[in-house]
Amino acid sequence: MGRKLLIHNDKVPGINTLEVYRAHGGYASVEKALKTMQPDQVTDEVKKSGLRGRGGAGFPTGMKWSFLAKPEGVPRYLVCNADESEPGTFKDRYLMEKIPHALIEGMITSSFALGAKQSYIYIRGEYFYVARILEAAIAEAYAAGWLGKNILGTDFSHDCYVQVGGGAYICGEETALLESLEGKRGNPRIKPPFPAVAGLWGCPTVVNNVETIAAVVPIVNMGGEEYAKIGVGKSTGTKLISASGHINKPGVYEIELGITVEEFIYSEEYCGGIRNGKKLKAVVAGGSSVPILPTELILKTAKGEPRLMTYESLSDGGFQTGTMLGSGGFIAMDEDTSIVKNLFTFSRFYHHESCGQCSPCREGTGWMEKILKKFLDGTANESDVDLLWDIQSKIEGKTICPLGEAAAWPVAAAIRHFKHEFIEIAQKKKFVDISHYDRLNKIRA
Amino acid sequence: MKVTIDGIEIDVPKGTTILQAARMIGQEVAPPTMCYYSSLKTSGGYCRTCIVKVTQGSAANPTPMPKPVASCRTEVMDGMVVENVTNKDVLEARKGVVEFLLVNHPLDCPVCDQAGECSLQDLGYGHGAATTRYEFPRREFERIDIGKYVQLHMNRCIMCFRCVKVAEQLTDNRVHGVMHRGDAAEISTYIENVIENDFSGNVIDVCPVGALTDKTFRFKSRVWFTKPVDASCDCKKCSGKVRLWMKGEEVLRVTARKDQWGEAEEFICNTCRFDRKKTSDWKIEGPTKVDRHSVISQNHYNHLNELKVQVLKQQKALGFMDINKRP
Numbered sequence: 001m002g003r004k005l006l007i008h009n010d011k012v013p014g015i016n017t018l019e020v021y022r023a024h025g026g027y028a029s030v031e032k033a034l035k036t037m038q039p040d041q042v043t044d045e046v047k048k049s050g051l052r053g054r055g056g057a058g059f060p061t062g063m064k065w066s067f068l069a070k071p072e073g074v075p076r077y078l079v080c081n082a083d084e085s086e087p088g089t090f091k092d093r094y095l096m097e098k099i100p101h102a103l104i105e106g107m108i109t110s111s112f113a114l115g116a117k118q119s120y121i122y123i124r125g126e127y128f129y130v131a132r133i134l135e136a137a138i139a140e141a142y143a144a145g146w147l148g149k150n151i152l153g154t155d156f157s158h159d160c161y162v163q164v165g166g167g168a169y170i171c172g173e174e175t176a177l178l179e180s181l182e183g184k185r186g187n188p189r190i191k192p193p194f195p196a197v198a199g200l201w202g203c204p205t206v207v208n209n210v211e212t213i214a215a216v217v218p219i220v221n222m223g224g225e226e227y228a229k230i231g232v233g234k235s236t237g238t239k240l241i242s243a244s245g246h247i248n249k250p251g252v253y254e255i256e257l258g259i260t261v262e263e264f265i266y267s268e269e270y271c272g273g274i275r276n277g278k279k280l281k282a283v284v285a286g287g288s289s290v291p292i293l294p295t296e297l298i299l300k301t302a303k304g305e306p307r308l309m310t311y312e313s314l315s316d317g318g319f320q321t322g323t324m325l326g327s328g329g330f331i332a333m334d335e336d337t338s339i340v341k342n343l344f345t346f347s348r349f350y351h352h353e354s355c356g357q358c359s360p361c362r363e364g365t366g367w368m369e370k371i372l373k374k375f376l377d378g379t380a381n382e383s384d385v386d387l388l389w390d391i392q393s394k395i396e397g398k399t400i401c402p403l404g405e406a407a408a409w410p411v412a413a414a415i416r417h418f419k420h421e422f423i424e425i426a427q428k429k430k431f432v433d434i435s436h437y438d439r440l441n442k443i444r445a
Numbered sequence: 446m447k448v449t450i451d452g453i454e455i456d457v458p459k460g461t462t463i464l465q466a467a468r469m470i471g472q473e474v475a476p477p478t479m480c481y482y483s484s485l486k487t488s489g490g491y492c493r494t495c496i497v498k499v500t501q502g503s504a505a506n507p508t509p510m511p512k513p514v515a516s517c518r519t520e521v522m523d524g525m526v527v528e529n530v531t532n533k534d535v536l537e538a539r540k541g542v543v544e545f546l547l548v549n550h551p552l553d554c555p556v557c558d559q560a561g562e563c564s565l566q567d568l569g570y571g572h573g574a575a576t577t578r579y580e581f582p583r584r585e586f587e588r589i590d591i592g593k594y595v596q597l598h599m600n601r602c603i604m605c606f607r608c609v610k611v612a613e614q615l616t617d618n619r620v621h622g623v624m625h626r627g628d629a630a631e632i633s634t635y636i637e638n639v640i641e642n643d644f645s646g647n648v649i650d651v652c653p654v655g656a657l658t659d660k661t662f663r664f665k666s667r668v669w670f671t672k673p674v675d676a677s678c679d680c681k682k683c684s685g686k687v688r689l690w691m692k693g694e695e696v697l698r699v700t701a702r703k704d705q706w707g708e709a710e711e712f713i714c715n716t717c718r719f720d721r722k723k724t725s726d727w728k729i730e731g732p733t734k735v736d737r738h739s740v741i742s743q744n745h746y747n748h749l750n751e752l753k754v755q756v757l758k759q760q761k762a763l764g765f766m767d768i769n770k771r772p
Binding site for chain 1: 492511512515538548581604628
């Protein structure tokens, strides 16, 4: 059994209440930090822990915190990014729903380290019921004195707010999130300046993912060095993985970074193998935007080493033969899956979620979806594959925010590894079964 | 600060963007722009036509920037090295951006009032492909009157956000903005005919395409059949420095004076733009100097002689027969 630090108590009845959470060692990190540590010491512990952002990009959290500008007389903010919208990712929801106090405890400890008097949890609109859970937990924390003025009798005061978004994927991009939080249209800002210098209302702001903030709690409790012992190399600690697709046991799993992908898919502790005894065809390892990999490349790297669930191992080989850990949205597909149909679903999503600010993403995402629709309808020809490749290459890296890349990478990877499927459809040797969509349309109508 | 653009070094003050530095060097290396407007704050960065490659970040940190950057929103650093027209990837990427801009553009130039002074036409001509690879229906909208004098033809819009910034920065109340998202995004007032502001006419000048047009000028004449002259008047609301577009003695249209980058030098008020349509309203300063590459320069008296001399020189150099001595 791997160690669990974040969701080890998830099955305890009543863990969503402050009383039970406290009885299981909750809010110890706040006590430890506020009573025995200086803010910079907390930041140092996070640096030592080697914690990397769990939202997708994997940027070292301690470094992000140390970039925060600290001018005199200007408030600083901590914003928690709970706008978890990447297809295939649902770990933050699980954490917030089951153990809301873990997030709030992390918010208080992190805010203490950053010197933030106010913090915001920006949660996506579809999670309105989770927002209610969080608000109930915050009310409990206020009543018990964990939030508010002079927490634990120290001069540290803190207020935490929950803000529900409208449910746009783009608002998970940190600057679009800040715009939305300020009450504007959620369009990404042009960087620089970065949020660490001018973020929320022009003040220095740190934006962190739910899981990142929750991971600060065990780091403070056990010490950064102890936390860094878990994992392999620069991938330290534990990570929540949202496993979905054609596996026997879909769900949220906390893994120690460094287990092999093979173990994760086939062991009884985690996914429990591919359902109905079928063979694995491909895996999207970190949420829909990361490149899809065929079985032979997801289980072993191009060098023949076993692929590990770490930031480095999954990205081994670049995008030619590798992928990314991303947000940990692990989607497994069995041998019957049509990669083209799956890609259409992803592309439709990115087309729907493009904000419309910059031209390559606004026009390119829609164009790619329309071409992929041709494959589904059986009217595509071989030149469409090259056209798709060309369009994605002209979107990637040319946009304001990473949504352009997120839309381009899955297309590129599907063509890179599964070009034969596109060609077979274009040559009318095979067709995509779209009866599923017909049924859906009938239900909608 | 020293910055090198396409091998040409220039000294610029701190805070200058790459685009401004390139424009200081000259037209040859200046990237094309669709959404940037120097007199509007926070404009630029959206259309991505001005992307350039930074091969050296600064003298202190010479690592190249991984992705192409929008030159209009990137400030120069000392010792920065930038490649624009000398970089194949940049030109290829720009071609891609032009293609994206044209994907949902109706290409109805023959019936568009902007034709002849359209930034998208120039861009497409200079950087685009000859044919389209887009085979699907383009998005369509109804034409709407967003104000008494301004008509919005959303089909042609390329979402440069300039008109939104004009309304935000020039007028007291912005009543139009962007609705919806992605390729369904549109400029709209939500309620028709609500733009009443005295400076609202400037949205027509800043629009790089034919999406916002002057209702007092629509379909009156092609721009190249009119003669632009600079004129002024004593206006209480604005500087009164305008450009009249005349046909004979008739003033067909009044616009702001635009510089060589197609940007208004000074914004003008609606009274000057829409109500002063008689020559007696204006003190005429003289003919506008139009670039000879512009279609507007055709048939125009002020450059005709100069042009003739140039053409003759070229012909002589190429050994052509003198056009005037043809048997």
